[in-house]
Amino acid sequence: MRRHTKILVTLLVLTGCLVQLVPFYLALTTAFKEQSDLSSVWAFPFAAITWDNLAAAIAQGGVLRATFNSAVVTVIATGLTCMLAALAAYPLARRRTRLNRGVEFTILAVMMVPPLSILVPLYSLLNGLGLLDTYAGLILPLVCLELPRAIFLYTQFLRAVPLSLEEAARVDGASRLQTLRIIIFPLLKPVTVTVIILTAVYVWNEFALSSYIMTSTEMRTLAPSIAAFFGANGSNVNAAVAGSLIGVVPILIAYLFLQRYFMKGMLAGAEK
Amino acid sequence: MTHTALRAGLVATTAAALLLTGCSAPGSGQQNLTFSLYMTADSPARAVYEKLIADFTHETGVAVDMTYDTTNYENNIKVKMAAGNLPDVFATHGWSVLRYSEFLQPLDDQAWTSGVNTALNTSMRDDQGHLYALPVEYTVAGIAVNQDVVEKAGVDATAINTWDDFNTALTKVAATGVTPITASGKSSSAGNMADFIASNAFTDAQRQSFLGGTFDTAAWSERVLSHVQDWRTAGFFNADYVSASLDDMASQLAQGQAAFALVPASSILATTLKLNPSANIGFIPIPSDQAERFLVGGEGIHSFGVSKSSKNKEAALKFVAFLAEPDNAAAIASALGSYSGLTNVKVDLGLLQSSYDAWVTPAQLPTKPFFDRVYLPNGIWSTMIATTDSVITGQASPDQASEQMKLQYDTLFRQAR
Amino acid sequence: MSATAHPHQATPAPRPHRPPRPAGASINLMYVPALVLFAVFIIYPVLQGVSIAMTNWDGYSSRRAFVGLENFARVFSDPNFSTAMTNTFIYGVGSTVIQQVLGLLFAVLLDQKLRGRQIARAIIYLPVLVSPVVMGLMYYLVFRYHQGALNDILGVFGAAPVSWMSDAGVAIGVIVVVNSLQFMGISMLIYLSGLQGIPQEIREAAALDGSIGWNQFRSITIPQLMPAFASSVVLNLIGGLKLYDVIQVLTGGGPGYATNSVSTLIGRTYFGNQAAGYAAAQGVVLFLVIVVCTVALNWWFDRTRSHLEN
Numbered sequence: 001m002r003r004h005t006k007i008l009v010t011l012l013v014l015t016g017c018l019v020q021l022v023p024f025y026l027a028l029t030t031a032f033k034e035q036s037d038l039s040s041v042w043a044f045p046f047a048a049i050t051w052d053n054l055a056a057a058i059a060q061g062g063v064l065r066a067t068f069n070s071a072v073v074t075v076i077a078t079g080l081t082c083m084l085a086a087l088a089a090y091p092l093a094r095r096r097t098r099l100n101r102g103v104e105f106t107i108l109a110v111m112m113v114p115p116l117s118i119l120v121p122l123y124s125l126l127n128g129l130g131l132l133d134t135y136a137g138l139i140l141p142l143v144c145l146e147l148p149r150a151i152f153l154y155t156q157f158l159r160a161v162p163l164s165l166e167e168a169a170r171v172d173g174a175s176r177l178q179t180l181r182i183i184i185f186p187l188l189k190p191v192t193v194t195v196i197i198l199t200a201v202y203v204w205n206e207f208a209l210s211s212y213i214m215t216s217t218e219m220r221t222l223a224p225s226i227a228a229f230f231g232a233n234g235s236n237v238n239a240a241v242a243g244s245l246i247g248v249v250p251i252l253i254a255y256l257f258l259q260r261y262f263m264k265g266m267l268a269g270a271e272k
Numbered sequence: 273m274t275h276t277a278l279r280a281g282l283v284a285t286t287a288a289a290l291l292l293t294g295c296s297a298p299g300s301g302q303q304n305l306t307f308s309l310y311m312t313a314d315s316p317a318r319a320v321y322e323k324l325i326a327d328f329t330h331e332t333g334v335a336v337d338m339t340y341d342t343t344n345y346e347n348n349i350k351v352k353m354a355a356g357n358l359p360d361v362f363a364t365h366g367w368s369v370l371r372y373s374e375f376l377q378p379l380d381d382q383a384w385t386s387g388v389n390t391a392l393n394t395s396m397r398d399d400q401g402h403l404y405a406l407p408v409e410y411t412v413a414g415i416a417v418n419q420d421v422v423e424k425a426g427v428d429a430t431a432i433n434t435w436d437d438f439n440t441a442l443t444k445v446a447a448t449g450v451t452p453i454t455a456s457g458k459s460s461s462a463g464n465m466a467d468f469i470a471s472n473a474f475t476d477a478q479r480q481s482f483l484g485g486t487f488d489t490a491a492w493s494e495r496v497l498s499h500v501q502d503w504r505t506a507g508f509f510n511a512d513y514v515s516a517s518l519d520d521m522a523s524q525l526a527q528g529q530a531a532f533a534l535v536p537a538s539s540i541l542a543t544t545l546k547l548n549p550s551a552n553i554g555f556i557p558i559p560s561d562q563a564e565r566f567l568v569g570g571e572g573i574h575s576f577g578v579s580k581s582s583k584n585k586e587a588a589l590k591f592v593a594f595l596a597e598p599d600n601a602a603a604i605a606s607a608l609g610s611y612s613g614l615t616n617v618k619v620d621l622g623l624l625q626s627s628y629d630a631w632v633t634p635a636q637l638p639t640k641p642f643f644d645r646v647y648l649p650n651g652i653w654s655t656m657i658a659t660t661d662s663v664i665t666g667q668a669s670p671d672q673a674s675e676q677m678k679l680q681y682d683t684l685f686r687q688a689r
Numbered sequence: 690m691s692a693t694a695h696p697h698q699a700t701p702a703p704r705p706h707r708p709p710r711p712a713g714a715s716i717n718l719m720y721v722p723a724l725v726l727f728a729v730f731i732i733y734p735v736l737q738g739v740s741i742a743m744t745n746w747d748g749y750s751s752r753r754a755f756v757g758l759e760n761f762a763r764v765f766s767d768p769n770f771s772t773a774m775t776n777t778f779i780y781g782v783g784s785t786v787i788q789q790v791l792g793l794l795f796a797v798l799l800d801q802k803l804r805g806r807q808i809a810r811a812i813i814y815l816p817v818l819v820s821p822v823v824m825g826l827m828y829y830l831v832f833r834y835h836q837g838a839l840n841d842i843l844g845v846f847g848a849a850p851v852s853w854m855s856d857a858g859v860a861i862g863v864i865v866v867v868n869s870l871q872f873m874g875i876s877m878l879i880y881l882s883g884l885q886g887i888p889q890e891i892r893e894a895a896a897l898d899g900s901i902g903w904n905q906f907r908s909i910t911i912p913q914l915m916p917a918f919a920s921s922v923v924l925n926l927i928g929g930l931k932l933y934d935v936i937q938v939l940t941g942g943g944p945g946y947a948t949n950s951v952s953t954l955i956g957r958t959y960f961g962n963q964a965a966g967y968a969a970a971q972g973v974v975l976f977l978v979i980v981v982c983t984v985a986l987n988w989w990f991d992r993t994r995s996h997l998e999n
Contacts (some may be wrong), residue, residue: 009793009798016795017812019870022764024815026838030830033904035546038527040841041830060313095716103720111927112730112979116955117972118740120748120965121734124355132357144730147723149924156920190882198875205820207934211344212351216337223820224344231312231342234543235519237826239314244823251818259811308965347960353749360746457854457943512834514944515854520835651747654961662945665855680962687745687964 005016031242056236057243058228062217067247068137068227069214073221074203077139080193081146081199088147089154104155111148115208123212138213138221141204150195157191158184187201193258209211222247273300297342304335305587310573311340316542317574317607324603328594334587340624358579360588365573366642368405369398370650376577377585378402384596387614395570396613397642398541406592407613408604409572411443412632412639413536414555415468421450421531429556430630433563435499442508445531452508454530455664456516462552462664463644463657465534470496471568472560482647487681489674495561497670500663509664519543545623554627557637565632569639572610649684652677735976741969748965760970769946770971773954774978779861779949780868780927780936781982787869788925791919792876797906799877800884810881814874824871825938832863832939857947860940864948868935872928875922884910885916919990923983930979951975 031053033045057063092104122141123132131137161184169179198251207223214220220228226247229240283568290458304441307325311317318340325336339359341348346365352358353375364372379385380403387676388403389410397403422429425448427441442452455461473495481488503509510516510530524530528551533540548590557565576595578588595601598617605612605619611628612619620626631637644652659676662668668676742760746753749911764770795813799806816824831838832853840850854860891909933952935941942949942957949957949973 006801006803008800010803012794013798013803013806013809016791016798017809020812020815021673022838023824023831026830027823027827036548038547038836041836041838042841056314060318062313088723089909091716091719095714097714100717103724107723107727108983109976109980110727112931112976112983113731113735114931114952114955114972114975116952116959117738117969117976118731118734120351120354121737122730123351125730125734127355129359140726141730144726147726151720151723151942152923155919156916160916176713185893194878194882201818205822207820209823212348215348223822226311227339227344228313228342231310231315234312234522234540234546235517236312236314237519241386241826241830244819244826246843248819248823252815255814255818256811259807259814350749350960352962371749458941509854511850512852513855514852514860514940515829515833520833523835651963654957658943658945658957661943665944667947669943683964683967684962687747 003022027241027245031245032237033238035236035238053236053238053244056239057229057246061225061228061239061243062220063225063243064223064247065218066220066222069219069248070204070222070247071250072135073142074200077142077146077203078196078200080139080143081150082195082243085147085150085154085195086188087194088151089158090180092151092182093155093158107148107151110144111152115145115257119209119212122209126213131242133215133219134215136218138210141209141213142206145209146199146202150199153191153198154188157188163189186232197255197258200254201251206246281665303584303587304337305361305584307336307361307590308359309338309340309363309576309592310342310345310365312342313340315340315607320603320607324595324600331594332587332590334591336506336591348460352475356581358581360582360584361578361591363573364405364571364575364577365660366571366575366645367412367650368396368403368571368575368577370645372577373398373402373404375580376404377580377582377589378404379406379578379589379592380423382593382596384488384614386591386596387596387616389615391635391639392571392613393567395645405571405577406596407571407575407576408595408601409574409608409610410569410613411536411538411572412567412569412611412628413538414557414567414627414631416525416533416535416537416540416553416555418525418528418531419552419554421448421528424448425450425531432556432559433500433565434559435561438559439502439506442503442506442532446506446508450528451510451524451530452517452532453503454510454521454524454533456515456518456521457512457661457665459518459521459535460653460657461518461521461533461535462660463653464536465500466496466656466660467642467644468534468558468568469499471640472558472564472566472638482648485685487678489671489678492677493565493670493674497660497663497673500660501670504664504666513664518611523547525553537607537627538610541623545609551623553623555624555631556627557631561620564638566638566640568642570642572613574604574608574610575613594645649681649688651684651687652680655680699748699923706953718942720906738969739973741966744966748959748968749963756966760967760995761974763967764970764974766811767953770951772946773813773949773951776861776948777930777932777952777978779864781799781926783865784869784872784926784929784932785922787799787865789921791869791873792921793880793914795873795877796880796884797910799977800881810877813877815819816871817874819871821868821871821934822938824867825935828863828867829938855944857944860944860948864932864939865935867939868929868932871935876925879917879921879924880914883914885901888914915990915994922990923986926986927979930975930982 029041029044032049034048034052036048037045037048039045092100126132126137133138165183166179169183174182203222206221207227210221211224211227214224226240226243229236229243309321321338325338329335345363349358349362358375364376368376384406384470385403388407392407392410396405396407417429419429422441424444425444427444429441432438432441445452455465474491478488510524512520518535518540521530521533521535522540525533525540526544526548537553544553557567559565576592578585578592582588595604596614598614601612601614601617602619605617609622609624610619611621611632644656655677659668659673663670663673743755743757744753745756752951799810799813803809834840834850837850843850852861887910918980931952932950933956936948936950936953940948942953947953952975955968955971955975957965958971
């Protein structure tokens with residue numbers, strides 16, 4: 001890279017990073033300010049830092065318990081999504097029959113259903129099954145809403161895997177199941193990381209369905225527990241922001257861990 | 273090997289999923305009372321409810337599961353109604369008769385009903401006189417005002433009798449550089465505004481027409497929305513109306529950046545206290561065109577009904593009666609800073625005490641029910657907010673907004689039959 | 690682990706040849722679990738939703754009468770619905786375009802050898818990790834009137850504060866930008882994986898015959914990125930057309946009905962107006978519109994791809 005190109009690139013990257021970081025900075029200043037502090041949102045309250053908002057988020061908002069609930073739901077829902085999607089994608093990628101094109105289209109169509117329009121029938125169904133206010137009652141619908149995108153990504157990925165790899169294995173006498181297990185599934189690692197990141201983030205932050213399905217205070221997940229600070233007769237934006245920041249930490253750590261793995265997997269492929 | 277780890281993870285999650293699904297079979301035996309109400313996570317009332325519940329459990333051995341919800345509360349209850357899954361006891365937030373009575377146990381035989389303020393009869397009893405909820409909170413309201421601001425503008429707010437007086441006052445306030453009326457596009461304040469004006473705007477014949485299935489667009493436009501339009505053209509509203517929340521209104525009033533707000537003062541009290549505990553906030557009666565001042569009032573958010581299909585009805589009724597005990601009801605109302613719907617309950621109303629003393633306690637002024645709850649079909653509230661909002665923001669003329677109201681009114685009226 | 694077996698990218702350029710003999714139908718069993726879940730938790734509720742759309746149900750009571758297609762007729766004569774539909778397209782197409790431009794830009798920039806590029810990638814991606822509700826809340830701190838970050842800056846220069854969300858056009862723009870900034874990280878990752886999948890030999894070959902810079906980008910990189918482009922556009926467009934949370938937090942659909950998307954309008958109609966039947970009809974129409982758009986888009990991509998291959 002020539003020098004002035006490099007400077008330009010660096011400048012652009014820095015601008016992008018700055019734009020993305022500003023809202024988080026504002027959230028930080030807000031989270032550490034008294035509600036009655038009317039100083040500029042840009043000013044970090046070095047002199048009058050308060051832990052009240054974090055305390056309120058934890059004690060009154062129950063954000064830690066909610067983080068645990070979100071973690072349970074996210075881990076299981078993400079695991080199930082990866083497993084079911086990887087399985088479903090294989091025949092869709094390898095057997096392009098008319099039936100399977102139809103199935104693929106149906107799955108894409110599921111992705112387009114506006115969640116609000118199924119809320120009431122879904123709620124009644126879960127009520128009938130005794131699944132309201134349970135982990136399973138939230139996990140299963142969320143898996144359904146996330147599966148189409150995961151299947152889409154896996155299918156796209158699998159189509160790119162040369163068939164010759166499988167055929168070689170078959171020639172060597174491996175059964176189809178063995179081929180899947182030994183050749184195909186290990187290949188899916190990079191796309192699995194992508195699916196994990198996308199699915200986990202969505203499930204972790206899900207609000208619309210969670211707020212109806214998880215009705216009791218103990219079962220509440222993160223987003224609804226933060227929303228509980230917004231009311232008709234006054235809101236506590238500071239505590240809500242503090243709660244949001246607590247909620248970002250676990251998913252951020254998970255992401256940073258996965259990102260390294262993700263890039264490594266991709267680079268290993270690219271260097272060959 | 274990393275993929276081995278991944279696979280192990282998948283196996284573990286599946287096992288966990290199966291386990292959880294197995295565990296989640298409906299529990300048997302224990303019959304906790306379910307209790308849902310509208311409350312924010314940091315509401316001062318929460319600790320009071322928790323203590324009362326502990327006392328109740330200690331007294332009767334019945335455990336109570338309390339769930340609170342905020343902006344989603346109403347939708348959540350609707351979804352539960354649709355599924356036949358209502359909590360045993362829940363907050364009826366102003367709608368015990370019009371929306372919920374079909375699902376509620378009539379409470380007339382309860383001993384505490386003798387203490388219910390008779391001013392609530394129009395709004396809380398149905399055609400047959402049945403009562404469906406315990407009004408721990410009685411919303412009685414006028415126009416919220418920052419007394420310091422209006423005094424500085426040379427206005428005697430207590431002498432405002434007609435809308436013309438009010439407009440003169442607004443002009444004087446505007447001259448001092450302060451926003452005359454604060455309202456917020458992100459709360460229901462536009463609906464409150466229309467409700468406040470409409471509650472004493474019509475002749476008997478017009479009211480009967482609204483009640484009977486004919487929406488009088490001309491009357492709605494001339495008697496209600498024209499006032500809003502006048503305020504808009506005069507530039508009396510806060511500049512940040514669209515993006516403002518109820519908290520912004522409270523903050524503007526508390527800091528003396530605005531003079532009046534057409535919402536119940538109790539609804540902005542909590543935020544005001546947080547920002548400026550010594551703010552000189554109160555409320556004045558609502559003026560009208562015919563110089564008859566009035567207050568509006570009705571069932572408050574913290575009013576509790578018992579689900580008709582409750583499997584725990586006995587205990588539920590006992591719990592409601594427990595909340596109605598004067599000391600308990602007073603504790604809740606004090607935490608909320610709200611007037612109580614029970615006459616035998618004494619509440620410390622704090623900042624608003626002098627306003628209640630001046631206007632409510634003497635019982636000289638008429639208290640009109642919230643207009644929409646009595647004369648318009650259930651379900652029009654959100655349209656009332658949106659149409660009034662469209663006048664405030666200049667998206668629609670009063671006539672166009674009234675037409676929109678009529679459309680929704682007609683649909684709801686047909687639906688109800 | 691056999692590294693040779695590694696595919697080069699998520700969606701590489703050369704399309705694999707059709708299998709000479711299709712795998713047995715028995716492998717179709719592998720998608721049955723997913724289909725069963727869909728049938729129970731999505732398709733069954735959707736069908737119930739369609740039947741609600743033909744009633745005048747209020748969403749909670751026992752009163753419910755069949756009204757045929759009346760609600761669907763109403764959808765097409767309702768000015769609030771047409772506003773919402775127009776906005777939905779602006780949100781969908783607007784955010785898709787911005788996300789492709791920014792996503793590709795940052796993918797290309799962060800594909801260069803720069804110090805700290807891992808950190809930069811993480812920062813660009815950071816907003817994806819928070820919920821749209823929280824993202825909206827943070828941008829509310831930026832755009833609010835009193836003590837808004839933007840108005841505070843204006844104040845430093847002596848300018849009067851601006852009520853950013855009062856003008857429907859500005860508010861719609863803000864919503865599009867906030868949504869794009871939040872999710873451009875996903876596009877960036879998809880393009881990055883596409884870029885890193887372009888074999889080094891091709892890039893080097895291009896550099897040897899002198900087509901560097903913009904020419905290389907246009908003749909080598911862009912065609913190679915087509916599959917990544919297709920995935921990214923489809924995912925972003927569907928997300929944009931279903932936009933809900935950010936609108937809810939930033940404007941609540943106001944002023945009036947001016948910034949509603951169909952999704953927020955459905956919420957208002959269902960719960961606010963207590964017109965569950967009509968809301969369900971709006972949902973069905975939105976669904977059909979998204980399906981048609983996606984099918985058209987896919988068809989276009991397939992055509993473009995076969996053009997490129999020939």
